[in-house]
Amino acid sequence: MSDSVKIKSKLIIDQKYFDYFLIVISVILGLYLNWEILDITLFSFIIWQIIRPLSRKNLNVNAFFLLFLALILLFLKKGQWAEDVSFLAFCSLITVVIMAAIQTFSKGELSDK
Amino acid sequence: MKLQFWTKTKKLKYLGKYFLVLLLFALMFVYTGNMNFVSFEQQQLIDITFAQEKITSKIFESQTGQNNLELNNILLAKKDQCGRLFFGLRRVSVKESDSQIYSTKVLLQNDFNQTQELGTFKVREDGFVENYQINFCANFDSRDLLFVADQEKIDSNFQVSALEFYPLSVSRRDFTNLKATVEGNTDFNNIIFESGVNLESATSSLRFTRKVQSVGQIIIPDSDRISYVDLKLNFIGSGGVGNYFLDLKEVNENDGKFLLSPEHVAYFNFNKDSANKRLKISDDVYRIPLAANVQKGKKYFVGINNESVNFNPLNTLKIFYGADNKSGDIVSSFIGEKSTQKAGSLFIKVYGANYLFSDTSEILTGAKILDNGDGTGQYFYSQKGRFSDYLDLEKRSSTGDHSLDVYFDNVQSGISAKDTGDNFFTYKINTLYPIKQIHLSATQINRFYAGSLMQFSFDGKIWQDVKADAVNLSDDGNKRLAKSVDVSGNPKTVYVKFSSDKRISSSQLQLFGIKNFEVSAILNLK
Structure with a gap:
């Protein structure tokens, strides 16, 4: 048990900087291809979600924070910003649903076995 | 044994993630594969062609930030030779244009440091050509002209176009008795439609999200001729491969719904490269020619369509609009017959032509x-x-x-x-x-x-x-x-x-x- 924890933590420590590097690469790729900030943010978020998935709880908090931020921006009459932030909130919510579906599927798979 | 198996599975899982990430990076390149990848040499060739085009169309341009332009061997004026010189002056800002009037001095000169001032002419930094003529008799043999702007501005330059010299076989004394020259100096600088949205307030944007989409606005022209349209645009990525069309179409109203006529009244096509070289007049503002005869008071749709562009949401075009509480206009996006509306107006100026x-x-x-x-x-x-x-x-x-x-x-x-x-x-x-x-x-x-x-x-x-x-x-x-x-x-x-x-x-x-x-x-x- 203790061996597996050691190996796991070693793997994570080794990967940490490589993962950050990949995020930097995704941002550079977006900038090179002259994408919009929103597209770069979304792409980097997807990459991050693949390599270090946020927990459902964190994603929920993130989605609600973005929704709240969109409301504030709407109140401040920053229409374009509000639109962009609500789009990110929408993407977060979609991710929450996908994660929930994966979790349900995995549980179902286990129970089937 | 169990531990080894765990480690292998775990490694595979980690590796799988990275493969997925790499696959995504590769997919992004494939997906943005309709990018117009241009090598350095190809870009140089495009730039040379554009420069050549300017020379053949007799457009001479000062370097950005420089206040003078020397044109050598441009005319042949002998001493006491009288003639008429015609030219167009245009001033363009790379960034935001101001409303200031700039003076430009025109001088005749030769290789022996002799100069003769021919006149001073005013030009606004609005991207429009001002046409001028000078009647003069040369004080010395000359082939060269020098244009000097009265002040330098780091982010702007001026252009001299349609330069023509007509020598006359009359003496200095008879020269003043000649009939005044008539020149068809059409004024394209009259705005016949303008939304209530200015450059600063046009902060919201609509981007193409589908194939064969038109984004624009309904206008009611106050004149029977259209010459140019100013729009605030921003190309995303490569802008997409193919040409965008600025369209002018008739609008039919049916049960409160607007329907676009399938026929174009006029159009002008452009892509990112040609727009940035030929149409850009200041930061994000493009002046696009749209030549049409229209009916005063009738509704027309002015918009951009992407039907000739390989659609890609990452290489596309954004059109800017803003809240326009005064006119209550709407910005429309058409996909086939279906349309969606947004309250507000494009940043749009439509110019006429006064003959x-x-x-x-x-x-x-x-x-x-x-x-x-x-x-x-x-x-x-x-x-x-x-x-x-x-x-x-x-x-x-x-x-x-x-x-x-x-x-x-x-x-x-x-x-x-x-x-x-x-x-x-x-x-x-x-x-x-x-x-x-x-x-x-x-x-x-x-x-x-x-x-x-x-x-x-x-x-x-x-x-x-x-x-x-x-x-x-x-x-x-x-x-x-x-x-x-x-x-x-x-x-x-x-x-x-x-x-x-x-x-x-x-x-x-x-x-x-x-x-x-x-x-x-x-x-x-x-």
């Missing part, structure tokens, strides 16, 4: 009527390969609508028309003084187009063909129609009509057209 009128006749854009000083005069008019060539048309065959039966073809830089029925277009040339001799010439668009028939008339009723034996080839290998005529009866107007030549077998394209239409005439000024 110089003499009596009841219009003087065509850039046409010149000059006094030679010996009782004769000269008339010159030539097509410029610009949208104004279309606005100069007097008449098009009327099919009852304003669809593209005859249109300005910005691909061919000429006037094109559908080769259907009795389709034609006419120029009315008003020379102000009686014509003694006239020379007419025009080039057919290309060999894929139907042959064009040129006819002329001095009364608009009896037409004479430009005979086949006068057909020869132009520099670019296309057929050139030309004829010189000795004129009797002192007419002051000549009509020139172009239609499809039915004697020539049908073409690959159901189109006919002409470019480089030129008229020169000797006039009787006595």
Whole structure:
């Protein structure tokens, strides 16, 4: 048990900087291809979600924070910003649903076995 | 054993993640595969072609931030030689233009440090060409001109275009008695529609999200001619491969819903590269030519469509709009017949064209009527390969609508028309003084187009063909129609009509057209 924890933590420590590097690469790729900030943010978020998935709880908090931020921006009459932030909130919510579906599927798979 | 298996599975899982990430990176390249990847050499070639285009169209440009422009070997003026110099001045800002008026001094100079000031001319930094003329007699032999702006501005430059020198065989004393030159100096700087959204407040944007989409706004023009449209645009990524079209379409209203007519009234195509080189007038603001005759007070849709662009959401175009509480306008996005509306207005300015009128006749854009000083005069008019060539048309065959039966073809830089029925277009040339001799010439668009028939008339009723034996080839290998005529009866107007030549077998394209239409005439000024 203790061996597996050691190996796991070693793997994570080794990967940490490589993962950050990949995020930097995704941002550079977006900038090179002259994408919009929103597209770069979304792409980097997807990459991050693949390599270090946020927990459902964190994603929920993130989605609600973005929704709240969109409301504030709407109140401040920053229409374009509000639109962009609500789009990110929408993407977060979609991710929450996908994660929930994966979790349900995995549980179902286990129970089937 | 169990531990080894765990480690292997875990490693595979981690590796799988990275494969997925790498796959995503690769997919992004494939997905954005319609990017117009241009090598450094190719880009250089494009830039050289563009520079060459400017030279052939006689556009001379100062370096950005520099306040002078020297043109060597541009004219041949001997000592005491009198003549007229025509030129257009334009000032453009790379960033945001200001409303300040700049003065530009014009000097004649030679290699021996002799200079003669010819005049000072004003130009606004609004991207429009101001046309000027100078009458002068040279104090020394000279071939060079120097243009000096009164102040340097780091992010702007000025252009000199349509530079022409007409030497005259008159002495300094007689020079002042000459009749004033008439020049068709059409004013394209009158705004006929403007939304209540200014550059600063146009912060929201609509981007193309689907194939074959049109984004634009309904306008009601306050004039019967449209010449330019200003829009605030931003290309995302490479902008996409293919051409965007700025469209002008008629709008029909049905049960409160707007329907766009399938026919274009006019269009202009552009891509990121051509727009940035030819149409950009300041940061994010593009001035796009749109030559059309419209009906005052009627509703038209002005918008951009992406039907000729390989759609890709990461390489696309954004059109800016803002809240416009005053007019209550809406910005519309059409996908087929379905439309979605957003409250607000585009940042949009639509310009008309005001012709110089003499009596009841219009003087065509850039046409010149000059006094030679010996009782004769000269008339010159030539097509410029610009949208104004279309606005100069007097008449098009009327099919009852304003669809593209005859249109300005910005691909061919000429006037094109559908080769259907009795389709034609006419120029009315008003020379102000009686014509003694006239020379007419025009080039057919290309060999894929139907042959064009040129006819002329001095009364608009009896037409004479430009005979086949006068057909020869132009520099670019296309057929050139030309004829010189000795004129009797002192007419002051000549009509020139172009239609499809039915004697020539049908073409690959159901189109006919002409470019480089030129008229020169000797006039009787006595």
